[in-house]
Amino acid sequence: MLFLSTKMVNRHKYIETAALFSLYGLVISALFSIVLVEIFAGLLFLLWGLHLITVEDGWVKRSLITWVLLVFVGLRLLSIPFSVNIGASLKVFEKLPLLLLFFPIYSLFERKRLLQAAIIFAIAAAVAALLGGARVALFGLDRARTTYGGYTGLSLQLVIATSLALGIAFIDKSRRWILLLLPILIFGLTATFARTQWVSATIALIFIVATVKPKYLHYLLAGIAVLASIAPESVFVRFLETFRYGWDSSRLHIWSGGFRLLENLPFMGYGPYTFGYIFPDDIWNLVIDKKVWNYHNDFLQILLESGAMAMILLAALWGMIFRVAVRATRDADIFKISVSGAFIGLFLSSIFNGVILDPMVMPIFAFLLAILRDDKFPELCDGDRVLLVRTDRLGDVILTTPMARVLREKFPGVKVDMMTKGYCADIASMHPDIDRVFAFDSIFSTSQSIHDSDYAAAVLVHPDLKAALALAFSRIPLRIGTGFRLWSPFLLTCRILRHRRTDRHEMRLNLDLLKPFDIDPDMEIAPRLELExxxxxxxxxxxxxxxxxxxxxxxxxxxxxxxxxxxxxxxxxxxxxxxxxxxxxxxxxxxxxxxxxxxxxxxxxxxxxxxxxxxxxxxxxxxxxxxxxxxxxxxxxxxxxxxxxxxxxxxxxxxxxxxxxxxxxxxxxxxxxxxxxxxxxxxxxxxxxxxxxxxxxxxxxxxxxxxxxxxxxxx
CATH class of the missing domain: 3.40.50.2000 (Glycogen Phosphorylase B;)
Known part of the structure; x- marks a missing residue:
C-alpha cells in the first residue's frame, strides 16, 4: 500500500480529490449502471498512473495477495490463445480490469477514505434494495433486480452491504444511524429470492456479531426468527426448495455437465467465457433456466476455463483473505471484521452461484480486498538484525552510516550490519553503531551468507540489481529500497516512492528509506566515525x-x-x-x-x-x-x-x-x-x-x- 506524506504539492491534492470522487462514484454506480462503473474504473486507473508518475513522497509495502491476484489474472489472459473460441474469450478484457481495481484502490486510499466509501456503498445499496423490493411488492415482478442486471448481482451486493452496515455501526456511536439501513437491505435481499445469499448473509451477520459483540448474538438470532415469522408464504416456499434438491435441479445439472467436461480438460482450460460453446447439449436440455451463462461455482468455472493452476491460485487467494480475516479478529479490528463477514458471505455464494467473474461484483470485491490489506509495518524486536546495503563509492557509504545510528536509537535492542564494496568495508566498520561489515562477493555466495545471518530486514540504499538479487535469494522477509526501478516490485517487499531530488542531501535521501519505521529523516544527525x-x-x-x-x-x-x-x-x-x-x-x-x-x-x-x-x-x-x-x-x-x-x-x-x-x-x-x-x-x-x-x-x-x-x- 501507499502512504502519502502530508506535505503534498497541489497537483497531488487534485489527484487525490479526483480519485476520491471516482471511488465514491464507483461504489454507487456498481448498483445502478455498468457503464458508469467502467467510466469510474477508467478514471481510477488514469489517476493512479498520474499519481505514480508525480508522487514525491510515499512507500508501498508488497502484499502476497497482490502477486497471487496478478498471476491469477495473468493465467486468465494466457488461456485466451488456447481457447476453443477466442472471440468469446476476448470478453475477458472487458471484465478483468474491474478485478484489477484492487491496485489503484489499494494504492491511492487510506483507511479513513475507504470507510467513507463503505458508508456510501451501504446507503446506495439501501436505495437499490428499496427500488428492487418495491418493484416486487408493487408491480408484481418475480424477483428484485438491479436497474441493469439480474437478481444474483443485487443479492450479492446486498450481502456485502449488510455486513458493512453492521460493522460500521459497531465502530463508533456516531454511526449507529446506519443500523436503520439494515431492515431495508434485508427487505431487498429477501425480494431477490436468492436462497444462497439469504444463508450467506445470515452466516456473515452471525460471524460479525459473535466476533465483535457476542452479548448481542441472542438479539440477532431473535431478529432472524421474527423476520422468518413475518415473511410471506412465497419466501417460505422458496426457502424450502433448498432442501428438496434432486437430480432435476438446474444447478446440479450444470455441475454434472461441468464435471463431464473435466474428462478431456486441456492444460490451460477451454478458455474464458466459453460455457455456451462447450456445455454438453444433452445436459443443457435438462436445465430449466436457459439464461444461465456460467457453472454456478467459481472453482469449477476457473478450472474449466483457465486450467488447474488458475484454480489453485483462486483457492490461494481465498486462503489469504481468510488468513487476514483471522488476524483482524485477533486484533479486534471491527472494520476489517465486517469486511471479513462480507467475504464469508461471498465465499459461500461463490460455491453455489459464482462471484469472482460477475461484473457487478468484481469492483466491490476489489474494493473489499483493498480494505482488507495488511497495512501494518512490522516492528523490529530486540535481537533482530538489520542489514544496510551500499555497494558503490566510499563517500556514499559514509553518508549511509547515519542510518545505523537512527535505527539503534529507535530500536535499542537491534543489531545493524552493513554490506559494501570490499575497499569500503574497513571504513564502515569504524562506525560505532554498526556491528559487522562484509563485502559483496557474487550473488549466490552473498545470498547464502546473508541467509545464514537470519536478518529481519534489509535496506538496499543504492539500487543495485546484483545486490537486490542477493537479498531476494536470501529470503529476508522485509527488503526496503527505492521504488523506481523496473525490478523493484519483484525483488523488494517495501518500495519507497521518492525521487532522489537535487534539492535534498544524499544522507537525507538515505534516511527516507527508513520512513516505514516511523523515523524522521530530517532529524539532526551527521556521519561520525571513530578511529582506533x-x-x-x-x-x-x-x-x-x-x-x-x-x-x-x-x-x-x-x-x-x-x-x-x-x-x-x-x-x-x-x-x-x-x-x-x-x-x-x-x-x-x-x-x-x-x-x-x-x-x-x-x-x-x-x-x-x-x-x-x-x-x-x-x-x-x-x-x-x-x-x-x-x-x-x-x-x-x-x-x-x-x-x-x-x-x-x-x-x-x-x-x-x-x-x-x-x-x-x-x-x-x-x-x-x-x-x-x-x-x-x-x-x-x-x-x-x-x-x-x-x-x-x-x-x-x-x-x-x-x-x-x-x-x-x-x-
Whole structure:
C-alpha cells in the first residue's frame, strides 16, 4: 500500500480529490449502471498512473495477495490463445480490469477514505434494495433486480452491504444511524429470492456479531426468527426448495455437465467465457433456466476455463483473505471484521452461484480486498538484525552510516550490519553503531551468507540489481529500497516512492528509506566515525617518515575517481604553494588511479610537499585525514571521510545541482564550500555547455582564504 506524506504539492491534492470522487462514484454506480462503473474504473486507473508518475513522497509495502491476484489474472489472459473460441474469450478484457481495481484502490486510499466509501456503498445499496423490493411488492415482478442486471448481482451486493452496515455501526456511536439501513437491505435481499445469499448473509451477520459483540448474538438470532415469522408464504416456499434438491435441479445439472467436461480438460482450460460453446447439449436440455451463462461455482468455472493452476491460485487467494480475516479478529479490528463477514458471505455464494467473474461484483470485491490489506509495518524486536546495503563509492557509504545510528536509537535492542564494496568495508566498520561489515562477493555466495545471518530486514540504499538479487535469494522477509526501478516490485517487499531530488542531501535521501519505521529523516544527525588509537599512531609515523615536522598540516586530495567534475590539480597546486609560503605544511594523498592529478599538483606546488600518494591503505588514509588540521578536496570520498572524523574540510564543487553541495556537501559545522563564481545550473551538460571549463575559474586565493578561516576557527 501507499502512504502519502502530508506535505503534498497541489497537483497531488487534485489527484487525490479526483480519485476520491471516482471511488465514491464507483461504489454507487456498481448498483445502478455498468457503464458508469467502467467510466469510474477508467478514471481510477488514469489517476493512479498520474499519481505514480508525480508522487514525491510515499512507500508501498508488497502484499502476497497482490502477486497471487496478478498471476491469477495473468493465467486468465494466457488461456485466451488456447481457447476453443477466442472471440468469446476476448470478453475477458472487458471484465478483468474491474478485478484489477484492487491496485489503484489499494494504492491511492487510506483507511479513513475507504470507510467513507463503505458508508456510501451501504446507503446506495439501501436505495437499490428499496427500488428492487418495491418493484416486487408493487408491480408484481418475480424477483428484485438491479436497474441493469439480474437478481444474483443485487443479492450479492446486498450481502456485502449488510455486513458493512453492521460493522460500521459497531465502530463508533456516531454511526449507529446506519443500523436503520439494515431492515431495508434485508427487505431487498429477501425480494431477490436468492436462497444462497439469504444463508450467506445470515452466516456473515452471525460471524460479525459473535466476533465483535457476542452479548448481542441472542438479539440477532431473535431478529432472524421474527423476520422468518413475518415473511410471506412465497419466501417460505422458496426457502424450502433448498432442501428438496434432486437430480432435476438446474444447478446440479450444470455441475454434472461441468464435471463431464473435466474428462478431456486441456492444460490451460477451454478458455474464458466459453460455457455456451462447450456445455454438453444433452445436459443443457435438462436445465430449466436457459439464461444461465456460467457453472454456478467459481472453482469449477476457473478450472474449466483457465486450467488447474488458475484454480489453485483462486483457492490461494481465498486462503489469504481468510488468513487476514483471522488476524483482524485477533486484533479486534471491527472494520476489517465486517469486511471479513462480507467475504464469508461471498465465499459461500461463490460455491453455489459464482462471484469472482460477475461484473457487478468484481469492483466491490476489489474494493473489499483493498480494505482488507495488511497495512501494518512490522516492528523490529530486540535481537533482530538489520542489514544496510551500499555497494558503490566510499563517500556514499559514509553518508549511509547515519542510518545505523537512527535505527539503534529507535530500536535499542537491534543489531545493524552493513554490506559494501570490499575497499569500503574497513571504513564502515569504524562506525560505532554498526556491528559487522562484509563485502559483496557474487550473488549466490552473498545470498547464502546473508541467509545464514537470519536478518529481519534489509535496506538496499543504492539500487543495485546484483545486490537486490542477493537479498531476494536470501529470503529476508522485509527488503526496503527505492521504488523506481523496473525490478523493484519483484525483488523488494517495501518500495519507497521518492525521487532522489537535487534539492535534498544524499544522507537525507538515505534516511527516507527508513520512513516505514516511523523515523524522521530530517532529524539532526551527521556521519561520525571513530578511529582506533593505533591507526592514529601509524599515521603519525607515516607523516614523520615523509618529512612532517609537526606544524599546521593541510592535506590536499586532488583526485576524484571520476565521481564528480573535479577541480584542476594545478589550481590545488597553486593554492598549496601559497600556503607553503605562509609556513603551512602540505601533504598530498591519492590512489594509483590519481597518478596524473598527483603529478600535476606536485609540479605546481613545488618540492616542499609531503607526498603520501599510493602509500596508504584506506585505514591509514583515515589516520592521516584525522591528523590534518584542514583537508581540501573535491566532493569525493576522502572529503566525506575527513568530515566524518571531525576534521575541518574545504569542499570544492561545480555549479551544477546534481553534483553540488546541497546534494553532496560535507556535513558538519567545520566545513566551507568553494565554487566557481557562476550561476547554478541544473546538471552538467558536458562539452556542450559554454562553461564546461567552470572548475578552471576557481581562484587559488579563494582556496587559501577558506583554509585560513578553518585554521583560525580551529585555533
Amino acid at each position: 588509537e593505533n591507526s592514529r599512531d601509524d599515521a603519525e609515523q607515516l607523516l614523520a617518515e615523509n618529512g612532517y615536522s609537526g606544524g599546521t598540516l593541510v592535506v590536499f586530495h586532488p583526485g576524484s575517481g571520476g565521481s564528480t567534475l573535479k577541480c584542476p590539480p594545478e589550481i590545488f597546486g597553486k593554492a598549496a604553494k601559497l600556503l607553503i609560503e605562509r609556513d603551512v605544511e602540505i601533504a598530498v594523498t591519492g590512489s594509483g588511479s590519481d597518478k596524473h592529478e598527483t603529478a600535476t599538483f606536485l609540479s605546481t606546488a613545488g618540492n616542499a610537499v609531503i607526498v603520501l600518494s599510493e602509500k596508504t591503505d584506506i585505514i591509514l588514509l583515515a589516520g592521516v585525514l584525522d591528523r590534518a588540521d584542514v583537508v581540501i578536496a573535491s566532493g569525493t570520498g576522502p572529503l566525506h571521510l575527513a568530515a566524518a572524523l571531525g576534521t575541518p574540510v574545504g569542499g570544492v564543487y561545480p555549479p551544477s545541482k546534481t553534483s553540488g553541495p546541497v546534494r553532496w556537501g560535507p556535513l558538519g559545522s567545520k566545513s566551507i564550500i568553494i565554487r566557481p563564481n557562476l550561476e547554478e545550473c541544473e546538471r552538467c551538460r558536458g562539452k556542450s555547455c559554454p562553461h564546461y571549463n567552470c572548475m578552471e575559474l576557481i581562484e587559488p586565493d579563494k582556496i587559501v582564504e577558506a583554509v585560513l578561516k578553518l585554521i583560525n576557527a580551529r585555533a
